[in-house]
Amino acid sequence: MDDYVVTVLSNIGMISFIALSAYLLLITGEISFGQQAYFGLSAYAAGAATSMFGLPIWAAVLIGACTAGLMAMAVGALTLRLSGLYFSISTLAFAEMMRLILLIVEVQVEVDGEMVGPDGANGFHDIRWMFERDISLTEFMLFIYGLLALVLIALLLVERSRLGSVFRMLGSDDLLTEMQGLNTVRYRILAAGMAGAIAGIGGALYAHFTTYVEPQFFNVMLGVHALAYGLIGGLGTAFGPLVGVAIDIGFLEAVRFIQGYRMIVFGGLVAVLLIFMPRGILDEERVHRLKALFSRGNHARAERH
Amino acid sequence: MIDFVQNTVDGIMFGSSYALLAIGFTIVFGVMRRINLAFGATIMLGAYAGTWLHVHYQVHVLVVVLTTVVCTVLVGIYVERLCFHAVRRDAALASMVSSFVVWMQLEEVAIHLLPERTYSFPSLIVAGSFELGPFLLRGEQITMLVLAAVMVGALHLLLHRTRYGLALRAISESPRAAAYMGIDAAWVMLCAFALVSLVGAVAGYAILATDEQITPFFGLWATFKGLIAMMLGGMGSLPGAILGGLLLGVVEAHAQWYLGNEYKDLSAYVLLFAMLVLRPGGLLGQRILGREELAFRRV
């Protein structure tokens, strides 16, 4: 594979994390415009872990995910009272706040005679883990997809469990969920933390793939895309956001004449989709019908044998 | 002390433009209980159309003003039809997301129209600055303040002295009761969008003329400043929008002066986030309902 294809595929993989993160919040009934903040925060934390403190990559990913997850839980606790529009705007405000803070932060240490670390508006350069270990782009891409597969499987398992059911209950009816004896506060914060951590894994990978990060990359555009992927793909299953990513990057990137008009097409597409399918292509009803179809197929086969 | 007063005065002057932008958000929210995130981009595309004529055909400034206003209103109507009229009644969040993606769409159209980073923007009147005691006042900013006062006055009259204003207020109180009274909500809302776009276009023109330039970041800037000002003051409240705008202007001016340039925008977001956490309804808005009360009302 040539480097261009590997880069595009890696980008799809890394963006998928933030799409999954937005999706997890969407099923609990919250629209977040700010998941890019956790992506960015983790990129900085993980980048610092390898380049400034010489930690291995798995530790960096873990540190990134935990930092992002804890921050998301703290923000979640602060914004618990808010719902709907207010919550969405608060996530937007927080994300922009984080971005502007990262523009100011300058923490540099000397490593091997060079200054390394976040350098305010200049970004965070020289996260050279890939070069130092002599890791090829393709190998790193496989690493990205390996982690993505793990996260996806974990999410699918959660969805089948009672916890997934609790998340969907929260998204559907807050009060009724409480009336089932569940502490909604706890599960809201938990969902926020999980979503933050998932975005964080993507961010940690991103920092090491591109070798430098700058706050400008984590602007609202990234958050909007993540959210749109979740909404296009559908809220019925964790595969939904991946479908959304595939439609945007896979389809629109591939069709050459759309180049340069991409946002016009994408924006129009999402706007029209929201009119006809407000809960996305793979929404709960369709997923339910698909499942019924499959299980009926299984029954039929079982009877034949 | 002189610095402090000068900053406050500057902040109020600047804040008046935020207030005008906030009015656009607050009227839409008051009537529809929805947020139009594409508002800034709408104004930007209108202003880009005017600038395009200015750059390519060197038309008279008045033509630029007129084009800006007309195009902004047309784009506003497009946004209303696509993101608000067509989206289901109960899907306020879908409308917001939809207006967010349409914002990106409008921005790209504007960049295709004029691909460079900055263009000079023609000013209608040239007013110098003058001194008042130890303080410096800029002519454009005074124009802005006067403009804001006049528009707020006109809007107030429109809302409280005309039949249309009555219909608008009726819908914001109770859409269903208004419908029983024979008010065509769809039409009133379309008109509200046109009206808001008009206000936005005039505000946008005045701001851009003060800056004497236009960049593709104007949409983002206008949306965020207007939104923050509205949320500070209280959603859906006209006096709140003005108060929020002025407060935002003053806080930003002081942050910039005492902390430095990079803290100006940061202070705005910190203020907004803190307000949402501590007093979500804004300064003059109603206390918002808690989750549980909301859950009971939703049915």
Place this chain on the structure above:
Amino acid sequence: MLALSGIEKRFGALTALTEIDLEVASGDVLGIIGPNGSGKTTLLNIVTGTYAPSGGCISFQGTDITGWKGHRITRLGVARTFQNIRLFPTMTVFQNVWAAQHSRVSGGLLGLLRSTPTRTRGEAGRVEKVLEQVGLLRDREVLARNLSLPARRRLEVARTLAVDAKLVLLDEPAGGMTPAETADMARLIREVVAPGRTCVVIEHKMALIAGVCTRLCVLDFGRKIAEGLPDQVLADAKVREIYLGTEDGLDA
């Protein structure tokens, strides 16, 4: 079982409930009747912790639960249905009942993650048994939003059965139903819900009240104006006047 003393609730200037004293003994089926807006649903909301009372206190099985959060009260064994039916519309009938058991799972977060309906046979069995009792077993894979109104009300009842509640609060369980459907609901309450549980039923329909209640309580403008055995209460002249406004028979 449940004791309310001096309960008051004000919403701003509006006083919804004044000085309510009420005792529900174990095994009772208490009917609460009263005109619209007399505070019946508000009373239920106070018992379940949705609203905090402005004054007075509530105790359940000797525990003072005044001001407790809703989920804690539910865990003590209080379950309810809603006047304007609340279900999880995009979940199936089975999942709706299953959802009611989430708070009973032991082992905290891990417990929630471990159990899926296919893995734990016992759970699925219990849900199915409850569905059979309310007559919804055939519809177990139907999405709740596609059910008919009587079926949705039955599903709400099923949810209260699934958690082994000690106290079941039913808010107009026969609202919007035809006489035949109301009779079915009355039978369900009498034969399935009431045995072994204490119930509070809010209802307008005399067919249901007369068929299931062992005691009656009448609210008017947020005050309790009568309480006692159904026959006595319904014969009370004051009740007849405020409830029906005329001297015509109650069984009309």
